[in-house]
Amino acid sequence: MIAAAPNPTFFGFDVVNVATILSAVAVLSVMLAIYIATTSRDPMTRRVKALNDRREQLKAGITASTSKRRAKLVQKNDATDRIRGLLSSMKVLQDSQLKVAQLKLMQAGIRSKDWAVAVIFGRLVLPIVFGLPMLYIVYGTDTFADWSPLKAYGLVAGTFILSYKAPDIYLKNKITKRSDAIRKGLPDALDLLVICAEAGLTVDAAFTRVARELGRAYPELGEEFSLTAIELGFLTERRQAFENLAMRINLDAVKGVVTTMIQTEKYGTPLASALRVLSAEFRNERMMRAEEKAARLPAIMTVPLILFILPTLFVVILGPAACSISDAFGK
Secondary structure (H helix, E strand, O other): OOOOOOOOEEOOEEHHHHHHHHHHHHHHHHHHHHHHHHHOOOHHHHHHHHHHHHHHHHHHHHHOOHHHHHHHHOOOOHHHHHHHHHHHHOOOOOHHHHHHHHHHHHHOOOOOOHHHHHHHHHHHHHHHHHHHHHHHHHHHOOOOOOOOHHHHHHHHHHHHHHHHHHHHHHHHHHHHHHHHHHHHHHHHHHHHHHHHHHOOOOHHHHHHHHHHHOOOOOHHHHHHHHHHHHHHHHOOOHHHHHHHHHHHOOOHHHHHHHHHHHHHHHHOOOHHHHHHHHHHHHHHHHHHHHHHHHHHHHHHHHHHHHHHHHHHHHHHHHHHHHHHHHHHHHO
16 A cells, blocks of 8 residues: 655645645635625714714703703713722822823823823822732742843833833824824815815804715814814804814814914904915925835835745745755655
8 A cells, every 4th residue: 555645845844734824814814804894884973973962962951951951060970080089089189180181182082081080090000900910920939030130120110110101102102193194184174175165165164064075084083173163163262162173183283274274263364375375285294204104115124025025935936846856855
């Protein structure tokens, strides 16, 4: 009886098994991509619905009875009240910290002010949750006994510092991502504002129209414009609505747009011409950033090319020849 020929190997690995595993990974990736593409939802729908519900609540609050409005105002979150009371008893809750945390949450797209207390509470609790166990593992067990005292101290200190800074790092990351997303859509939004202004729409109607048109492509910018349009319709001073927009978005470009809008409201200067100049400037800045990224691309791609692309290319080109040589020498 003739024994079956062994499968070819490459660097000690069975080629058939490796090919089977890679094929399974490719099939799973394709299925995951199809699932994500077929189940994706419009990210703007829920946000616009929430803003419209808030506007209806404000409209209802104007005609509601005093008792109902008072009951709605005194509603509180029990968990937040407990945390606030605990922090106040420990003398670690300050108004300045709350204002800074609320501003960061607002810039990150988190509207609830109760999370500001959670951020401060996280700075207090996370070092205890992660730092103390690491302190025990390093100095109370023999897990890192072979480490030098300096390395062990650095591990413990790094754990405490990262645990304390974790909420701020998370918020900063969300603010950066949200600001980048808004920066990409700002030139298009200004172009639409120019068209709406030339068509004779009011400022709040123009903001509402732009938010509806750009909601799918840039949901963060659409949400901010929708909120600004609502504030323009309810606040007594329109200047405050524009200043709130600049406060909610951590971008110098948005601050420039807000300054332009305030000046046009105050002095009656043409809005369309001012926005057209700003739109051209922001579009040039976006093109310059794209050119800068394109110029950095060869240097960034060097390491992935050496580590991932070239070895794969060598395996594809030299793999069959190496398998044939290995089989020939084996026989």
